[in-house]
Amino acid sequence: MTRLQAGRASGWLWGLPAALLIGIVLLYPAMRSVVLSLTHQNLGTGFAMAFAGTDNFVRLAADSRFHASVAVTTLFVAASVALEFLLGLVLALATSQMLGAQSVVRTLLLIPWTLPTAIVGVLWTWILNDQFGIVNHVLIQTGLLAAPVAWLAHPSTALASMIAADVWKTVPFVFLILLAGLQSVPADLYEALAMDGAGPVAAFRYVTWPHLVPFAFIALIFRIVQAFAVFDLVYVLTGGGPGGTTETVSLYAYQTTMRYLDFSYGSTIAVALVFMLAVAAFVLKRVLREPA
Amino acid sequence: MVSVLMEPDGTGVWRDLVASFERRHPTLRVEFVEGPPATNTREDMYSTAFLAGRGGFDVVYSDVVWVPKFAAAGWLMDLTDRISADDREDFLPADVRGGTYQGRLYRIPALTDAGLLYYRKDLISQPPTTFAELIRLARQHRDPRGWGFVWQGKQYEGLVTSFLEVLWGHGGEWINAETRSVHLDEPPAAAALRFMVDLIGDISPPGVTTYTEEEGRAIFQNGRSVFLRNWLYVWGLLDQDGAIGRHQVGFVPMVHLPGNAGATTLGGWGFAISRFSDDPATAWQLVEFLTRPESLARVRDRMGRTSARRSQVPAELLPVLENARPRPPIPEYAQASDILQRALSAALTKRISVEDALRDAAVDTRLLLRRGSRRSHMSGGSSAQP
Numbered sequence: 115m116t117r118l119q120a121g122r123a124s125g126w127l128w129g130l131p132a133a134l135l136i137g138i139v140l141l142y143p144a145m146r147s148v149v150l151s152l153t154h155q156n157l158g159t160g161f162a163m164a165f166a167g168t169d170n171f172v173r174l175a176a177d178s179r180f181h182a183s184v185a186v187t188t189l190f191v192a193a194s195v196a197l198e199f200l201l202g203l204v205l206a207l208a209t210s211q212m213l214g215a216q217s218v219v220r221t222l223l224l225i226p227w228t229l230p231t232a233i234v235g236v237l238w239t240w241i242l243n244d245q246f247g248i249v250n251h252v253l254i255q256t257g258l259l260a261a262p263v264a265w266l267a268h269p270s271t272a273l274a275s276m277i278a279a280d281v282w283k284t285v286p287f288v289f290l291i292l293l294a295g296l297q298s299v300p301a302d303l304y305e306a307l308a309m310d311g312a313g314p315v316a317a318f319r320y321v322t323w324p325h326l327v328p329f330a331f332i333a334l335i336f337r338i339v340q341a342f343a344v345f346d347l348v349y350v351l352t353g354g355g356p357g358g359t360t361e362t363v364s365l366y367a368y369q370t371t372m373r374y375l376d377f378s379y380g381s382t383i384a385v386a387l388v389f390m391l392a393v394a395a396f397v398l399k400r401v402l403r404e405p406a
Numbered sequence: 407m408v409s410v411l412m413e414p415d416g417t418g419v420w421r422d423l424v425a426s427f428e429r430r431h432p433t434l435r436v437e438f439v440e441g442p443p444a445t446n447t448r449e450d451m452y453s454t455a456f457l458a459g460r461g462g463f464d465v466v467y468s469d470v471v472w473v474p475k476f477a478a479a480g481w482l483m484d485l486t487d488r489i490s491a492d493d494r495e496d497f498l499p500a501d502v503r504g505g506t507y508q509g510r511l512y513r514i515p516a517l518t519d520a521g522l523l524y525y526r527k528d529l530i531s532q533p534p535t536t537f538a539e540l541i542r543l544a545r546q547h548r549d550p551r552g553w554g555f556v557w558q559g560k561q562y563e564g565l566v567t568s569f570l571e572v573l574w575g576h577g578g579e580w581i582n583a584e585t586r587s588v589h590l591d592e593p594p595a596a597a598a599l600r601f602m603v604d605l606i607g608d609i610s611p612p613g614v615t616t617y618t619e620e621e622g623r624a625i626f627q628n629g630r631s632v633f634l635r636n637w638l639y640v641w642g643l644l645d646q647d648g649a650i651g652r653h654q655v656g657f658v659p660m661v662h663l664p665g666n667a668g669a670t671t672l673g674g675w676g677f678a679i680s681r682f683s684d685d686p687a688t689a690w691q692l693v694e695f696l697t698r699p700e701s702l703a704r705v706r707d708r709m710g711r712t713s714a715r716r717s718q719v720p721a722e723l724l725p726v727l728e729n730a731r732p733r734p735p736i737p738e739y740a741q742a743s744d745i746l747q748r749a750l751s752a753a754l755t756k757r758i759s760v761e762d763a764l765r766d767a768a769v770d771t772r773l774l775l776r777r778g779s780r781r782s783h784m785s786g787g788s789s790a791q792p
Contacts, residue, residue, distance in 0.1 A: 157478055157737050158777060178766075179748075267616040269757075355561040356615070357751040372450050374741040375479060 144388075150381035157375040170382035179358065179366065180383065184390070186273065187362045191341040194280040198337060199330070201281065202288025210296040220293070227286035235350025238279040242266055269359035272352050276360060280347060284340075288333045295329030296322065331402045335395060342391050363387045408689045409437035410465035411451060419708040427695045434688050445469055446563075449740075456481040456680065464683040465692055468513050470504035470674050470732065471563075471739055477507035478737035483679040486511040488690060493697075500672045500730040501714040507735060512678050514697045515714035517705065519673030520730045521567050524626065524634040527656040535668070537575065537601060540661045544609040544632050552630035554609030556622035561751035564618055566733070566743050567671040568635055569750055573598040574669040574731065575662030581734040581742060586775045590746070591768035599753055599760045606754065615754050626650065635660065637673055638723070642710025659726055672730035674714060738774055745770045
């Protein structure tokens with residue numbers, strides 16, 4: 115055995131613990147979900163497993179509650195991620211030029227992000243409360259509202275509230291990643307541009323943005339994946355109501371699995387969610403033409 | 407050692423009872439876990455523990471609507487032969503039925519509950535018996551700044567119980583548990599839901615579509631409504647807070663169409679034992695102790711709740727409680743309830759018509775029940791874990 119071969123063999127050996135870990139905590143549950151989605155295993159079968167073929171997917175295709183949850187989730191992802199990205203970018207650009215104050219501002223901005231999402235949900239139910247909430251108080255004091263509004267009682271304002279709470283919590287995450295990107299841009303490029311007489315718009319377009327793209331990709335992919343799977347915020351803030359109008363795909367999967375005890379259909383919903391995420395990631399990769 | 411997950415124990419009476427049990431049996435220990443107030447959440451906690459098998463809770467403090475699901479899943483011990491003949495006689499028949507699944511008893515009743523129509527006795531001499539009288543009296547006696555009738559209109563289990571009473575009063579039915587047939591797209595259901603939709607903005611406030619039990623109680627007890635649909639617990643709280651006292655209030659079962667009978671929804675709590683318990687003997691001793699007349703009397707005195715023992719029910723409540731009707735005892739109850747809640751909530755907030763809401767709900771419910779029966783080899787649960 116040559117040294118190179120020996121090195122290769124031991125390399126595989128070193129990788130084994132990590133591979134095992136990934137296999138147990140990631141691959142096995144994922145595969146099991148796929149297998150479950152092809153069976154009937156629920157309260158009705160006494161939890162015995164029976165092969166179902168594509169039954170569950172046929173049911174999913176005709177399930178109006180699933181369609182509604184996909185629409186809600188997509189709207190939530192599009193609105194919250196777009197707002198988070200724009201606000202994060204503006205904040206990053208605004209603070210990247212600060213010198214002394216930057217660390218203070220950065221720390222303050224990070225506070226919402228450090229709170230557990232369930233707590234953010236509870237916090238926002240009180241912020242939005244019709245009797246005691248600060249939102250109604252401010253709007254009434256400034257004359258924008260005549261009477262308090264129960265924000266979580268109407269489909270559109272409930273979804274908007276969910277988006278607002280999510281933006282509040284996760285703008286800092288986007289901000290931090292983009293700030294790191296801005297700080298990686300070599301300063302001499304800006305000097306060269308200035309010498310050529312380029313303005314700030316040109317500087318952003320030809321220097322800043324090309325450097326930011328890989329960072330933007332990371333920020334967006336993280337946010338999209340997390341937003342697609344949003345659960346805790348909805349569970350606490352609206353519980354999917356009113357009238358099921360804010361139920362997201364992951365909440366539906368949870369209800370199906372835990373409350374209706376239909377493991378196979380719950381898995382089918384989860385598999386569909388993963389598929390949608392894969393499509394979203396693929397599209398994003400194409401749009402941003404990320405090299406790797 | 408046995409463990410039990412209970413409701414929040416604000417008065418401390420459950421903890422005290424468990425302490426008495428431990429004093430009586432110095433060798434036995436009980437782990438008392440106080441759960442969150444949302445009953446859905448406690449139901450999920452129990453499901454999660456059952457799915458994990460051993461090591462969960464031994465004693466199950468169970469809502470009446472959980473019994474079919476947990477029993478069909480094979481998670482509860484059959485207690486049919488444990489209960490004494492005297493106790494079986496003493497517990498209210500509706501509560502015993504509510505703890506029974508496919509002829510076997512899985513839950514020993516402890517506290518009973520029923521939905522009532524509370525009315526202001528000081529304003530109305532003769533309580534209404536029909537829907538038309540209810541509306542007439544509400545319009546006639548409502549305070550100009552208040553409302554006529556408040557009930558539970560938010561999308562949750564309480565909305566289903568409010569609707570069921572109106573539905574029964576119209577001579578309708580939701581699901582027949584025996585035949586597993588669905589009756590939501592029949593005329594009585596449409597008439598019942600139309601009645602509720604028309605209440606909103608007339609004798610019921612627009613915000614009623616966001617109310618749970620407590621919002622309505624606050625309005626009624628502050629003298630802002632003539633009628634209130636709520637559970638028995640309000641009766642116990644009438645002299646404790648609010649501007650309206652017990653001497654000003656009366657109750658009847660929900661009103662009905664002329665020629666029909668009014669019915670009230672059965673609620674209530676009892677104790678079951680997990681099939682995964684390592685120590686079912688001790689678990690049974692605890693259940694037997696907690697459901698004794700002395701124990702239930704202490705709960706009644708400290709929490710104002712109503713014992714499920716006929717011998718302890720106040721005479722004025724007995725006629726109502728003996729006619730309480732359970733919600734359909736089917737294993738798919740949670741899902742059927744969700745389907746109905748969403749349809750009712752959509753119709754009450756006028757997002758879809760009464761007919762469309764009920765037709766969609768009927769289709770979805772039939773689909774659900776057909777899926778259940780097509781693959782039904784439920785044996786009462788020999789294979790308990792997935």
